[in-house]
Every structure is written in C-alpha cells, then in structure tokens.
Amino acid sequence: MPKKIFSKSKISFFVVIAVILLLIFFNFKGWLGIPKNIIYQASSPFLKSFQWLSVKTAAGVKIFTSIKDLMVENSDLKQENQKLWQENSDLKEAARENQDLRQRLALGQIQGRVFILAKIVGFNPELGQYFLIDKGKSEGVSEGLAVVTADNFLIGKVVEAEQHNAKVLLISDSDSIVNALTQDGRVSGIVKGTTGLGLDMEMIPINKEIKTGETVLTSGRNDNFPAGLIVGKISDIILKETDIFQKAAIQPAANFSELESVFVIK
Amino acid sequence: MKIVLIIFTSLIIVSLQLTVLARLSLFNVAPNLILALSIAWAIYQKDQKHSWLILIPAVLFDLLIGRPLGLITLAIWLTFSFVSWLGKFLFKQSGFIPVMVLSLSGVVFYELIYAGLIRSAQFFNLNGAKILWTDFYLFAPRAILYNCILCLIAFWLIKKALPAFNKLK
Numbered sequence: 001m002p003k004k005i006f007s008k009s010k011i012s013f014f015v016v017i018a019v020i021l022l023l024i025f026f027n028f029k030g031w032l033g034i035p036k037n038i039i040y041q042a043s044s045p046f047l048k049s050f051q052w053l054s055v056k057t058a059a060g061v062k063i064f065t066s067i068k069d070l071m072v073e074n075s076d077l078k079q080e081n082q083k084l085w086q087e088n089s090d091l092k093e094a095a096r097e098n099q100d101l102r103q104r105l106a107l108g109q110i111q112g113r114v115f116i117l118a119k120i121v122g123f124n125p126e127l128g129q130y131f132l133i134d135k136g137k138s139e140g141v142s143e144g145l146a147v148v149t150a151d152n153f154l155i156g157k158v159v160e161a162e163q164h165n166a167k168v169l170l171i172s173d174s175d176s177i178v179n180a181l182t183q184d185g186r187v188s189g190i191v192k193g194t195t196g197l198g199l200d201m202e203m204i205p206i207n208k209e210i211k212t213g214e215t216v217l218t219s220g221r222n223d224n225f226p227a228g229l230i231v232g233k234i235s236d237i238i239l240k241e242t243d244i245f246q247k248a249a250i251q252p253a254a255n256f257s258e259l260e261s262v263f264v265i266k
Numbered sequence: 267m268k269i270v271l272i273i274f275t276s277l278i279i280v281s282l283q284l285t286v287l288a289r290l291s292l293f294n295v296a297p298n299l300i301l302a303l304s305i306a307w308a309i310y311q312k313d314q315k316h317s318w319l320i321l322i323p324a325v326l327f328d329l330l331i332g333r334p335l336g337l338i339t340l341a342i343w344l345t346f347s348f349v350s351w352l353g354k355f356l357f358k359q360s361g362f363i364p365v366m367v368l369s370l371s372g373v374v375f376y377e378l379i380y381a382g383l384i385r386s387a388q389f390f391n392l393n394g395a396k397i398l399w400t401d402f403y404l405f406a407p408r409a410i411l412y413n414c415i416l417c418l419i420a421f422w423l424i425k426k427a428l429p430a431f432n433k434l435k
Binding site for chain 2: 012013016017020021023024027028032035036039040042043046047049050051053054057058121122123124130132159160167257
C-alpha cells in the first residue's frame with residue numbers, strides 16, 4: 001500500500017526537483033535576467049502599494065500605541081540629534097581633511113559622487129538580510145556600490161543588479177564585511193553583521209584605545225565603500241586578556257526596519 | 267481563468283511577504299506566508315493533481331529576492347512533499363490535532379532543510395545567504411512558532427476559499 005501511494009507522485013516529484021535544479025543552474029549562468037525583470041515589473045505595483053500601506057500602517061500604529069505628544073517630540077529630537085551628529089561628523093572630517101591638506105601643502109581633489117535615490121520595495125529579514133530597491137542597471141546601479149540613507153548612514157551594498165531593480169545586502173548581515181575606523185582615535189577594524197540587526201567591530205589591535213560612544217566610519221580601504229560614511233557608535237567594548245584583538249559592539253546609525261528610501265553612491 | 271487567478275494571487279502573496287509581513291517580524295523573524303500556504307495546501311489537498319501550483323509563489327519569490335535563487339523553491343517543494351507523504355501515512359483523519367502536528371512537522375522540516383540547503387550552497391560557492399548555526403538555533407524556534415500559527419490560519423483560509431475557487435472554470 002505505501003509503495004503504491006509513493007509511486008503515484010514519484011515522477012512528478014523528481015520532475016519538479018529537476019526543474020528547480022535547472023533553474024539554479026540557469027541563474028548560476030546568469031540566464032534569468034529577463035524572467036526576473038518581468039516578474040519585478042509585474043509585481044512592482046503590488047510591492048509599491050503594499051510598501052506604502054505597511055509604512056503608513058506602521059506609523060499609524062506607532063502613534064496610536066504611544067503617547068502622542070511625547071512620540072512626536074521624541075521623533076523631532078531624534079531627527080535633530082541625527083542631523084547634529086551628521087553635521088558634527090562632517091565638521092570633524094572636514095577639519096581633519098583640512099589639516100591633512102595643509103600638512104601636504106597641496107589640495108587633494110575630492111572625487112565627485114553621484115547619489116541615486118531608490119525606494120525600498122521589499123525586505124527579507126530572514127537568513128540573509130536583503131532590501132529590494134526599485135533602481136537597477138538602467139539607472140546606473142551596479143554590483144558593489146554602497147547604499148546610504150539621506151544622512152550618510154551606511155546601509156549596505158548592492159549585491160545583485162537587474163535592469164530595473166537591485167538587491168542590497170545590509171551591513172547587519174553575517175556575510176557583510178566593512179573596513180572601518182573610529183572617528184576620534186582613527187583605530188582601524190572590520191565591521192561585521194551579527195545575530196539580528198546588530199554589528200560588531202572586530203580585528204581592533206589590542207594596544208589601541210577605543211571609547212564607548214565613539215563614532216565608527218568607513219575607512220574606504222580595500223572595499224567599495226567611500227571613506228567617511230557613518231556606520232554607527234560603539235556601544236560596548238569586549239576585551240579578553242587572552243585575545244590578540246579587541247572587539248566592540250556597534251549601535252548601527254541607521255534604523256534598518258524603518259527605512260523607506262535610500263541612496264546608492266555611484 | 268484559474269491559472270490567471272493563481273498567478274495574480276501569487277504576485278499578491280509574494281508582494282505581501284516582502285512588504286507587510288517583513289514589517290511584522292518579531293525579534294527579526296518574519297512570518298513566512300508562502301511556507302504556511304504550501305503546508306496548508308499539502309494538508310488540505312485530497313489528490314496530487316494540482317500540487318505543482320504551490321511552486322508558483324515560491325518561484326516568483328525566489329526570482330525576486332532569492333539568493334542563491336532556487337533554494338527557497340526547493341525547500342518549499344521538499345516540505346510540501348514531506349507533509350503530503352506524512353499526511354497520507356500517519357494522519358488519515360482531519361481534525362485540529364493532526365493539522366497542528368502536520369503544520370509543526372512541516373515547519374520544522376522546512377527550517378532544517380532550508381538551513382541545510384544554504385550550507386550546501388556555501389559549500390558549492392553559490393553566492394547568497396549564509397547561515398551560522400548559532401543564529402539558526404536562536405532564530406529557528408521563533409520561526410517555527412510563528413509559522414506554525416500562520417499555517418493553521420492558512421489552512422482555515424484554504425478550507426474556506428477553495429470551494430469557491432473550484433467553481434471557477
């Protein structure tokens with residue numbers, strides 16, 4: 001009896017498996033660009049509508065469940081704080097850059113960057129944290145480009161670009177690695193994603209001093225991220241006597257779950 | 267007519283999964299509507315004739331955000347087949363307890379098989395999501411609980427909606 005039941009669906013089971021494996025192979029070869037674009041174009045109106053709806057609903061629920069005035073005030077203060085943080089960071093960077101330039105007695109050319117505004121149309125917070133954005137190759141987005149918020153807070157990088165959409169790997173993903181340095185001490189390390197939406201700064205030399213609350217920036221060394229983007233703040237320092245490197249927990253500058261639009265830096 | 271409706275519904279399901287459900291994540295675990303529907307469909311269906319239909323939302327989801335592409339579809343299909351097989355062998359009667367046990371078995375199976383597939387993809391150097399077992403042990407129980415509840419809701423929805431769908435030409 002059991003044999004009979006299994007044999008009825010055996011062929012279709014293996015046919016489907018074969019088709020899926022074929023799909024994986026086609027994707028590996030890069031032959032699925034057109035179907036991907038068709039699916040994206042077809043689902044784009046739904047994605048945009050639901051994204052808009054979920055953002056509005058989330059905002060409505062948030063206000064409803066909080067004390068209204070305090071919530072608004074808190075939000076304003078947070079925005080102001082982020083703005084000041086950004087300005088402060090820019091000023092510090094400008095001062096340091098100025099100092100470097102004076103030391104060298106020459107003016108370095110600051111590389112011109114193009115910011116491509118993209119809307120987040122989908123998010124997958126499960127294993128592998130990706131945003132789906134509504135800009136792709138036709139708008140100049142390509143793999144490896146850095147993605148930031150309007151405040152220059154680093155979000156991640158483009159890992160796959162199709163014609164009209166792209167996938168962005170968040171810096172909080174365990175697969176993400178960003179070369180970074182602390183703003184005041186100029187101590188280098190690498191920022192990696194941890195469990196959840198957290199970040200860790202690793203490979204910090206044991207003899208270097210880092211402080212809680214210090215801002216962490218991208219160093220721009222050996223990766224595609226431009227230097228000076230804000231990654232976050234050091235929230236905790238993990239120092240073990242037996243280790244040759246120290247580690248720091250980073251509070252990300254951007255709130256990944258509340259983003260609506262981002263900028264791709266070209 | 268039916269196939270158009272299925273594709274249209276699948277696009278809505280996938281869009282919901284990537285937007286609204288992603289925002290319903292608790293402790294970084296989002297409910298998986300596609301998984302819930304596939305398990306509910308596997309429990310509900312009386313024959314194997316339309317089993318491939320469950321692949322439509324899975325493939326669409328994979329084409330949109332799957333990295334590496336194909337693994338979600340593969341995991342969904344294996345889970346679907348496992349639940350169908352289990353349902354036929356172990357639970358012939360339909361009641362709340364068998365449905366719950368099948369949902370739980372399906373969700374646990376999916377979490378294990380998906381993690382296994384991701385690890386295999388890493389082994390074959392396919393670019394995409396990576397998994398650390400420490401993360402898996404932390405997130406899997408939450409995902410199982412969350413998706414199991416969603417499975418029961420999906421089962422109830424299918425039970426209510428399918429008679430109307432079958433009347434369509």
